[in-house]
Amino acid sequence: MGELSLNVGKPKLDVVEALISAIRSSHADIDNWITTTQQVFPVIEDRGFRAAQDANG
Numbered sequence: 170m171g172e173l174s175l176n177v178g179k180p181k182l183d184v185v186e187a188l189i190s191a192i193r194s195s196h197a198d199i200d201n202w203i204t205t206t207q208q209v210f211p212v213i214e215d216r217g218f219r220a221a222q223d224a225n226g
């Protein structure tokens with residue numbers, strides 16, 4: 170966690186710590202973590218990557 174904290178901001182570090190806690194708890198806690206995390210940090214779609222894949226066929 171020490172090395173991670175050098176490269177990741179506090180909000181994301183808190184989310185990682187919450188994931189570790191959820192993994193130690195239950196599948197339900199992991200599912201809740203996923204839902205909460207997707208709301209706080211929405212997935213960003215890389216349209217350039219998708220366009221390159223489509224162009225390559």
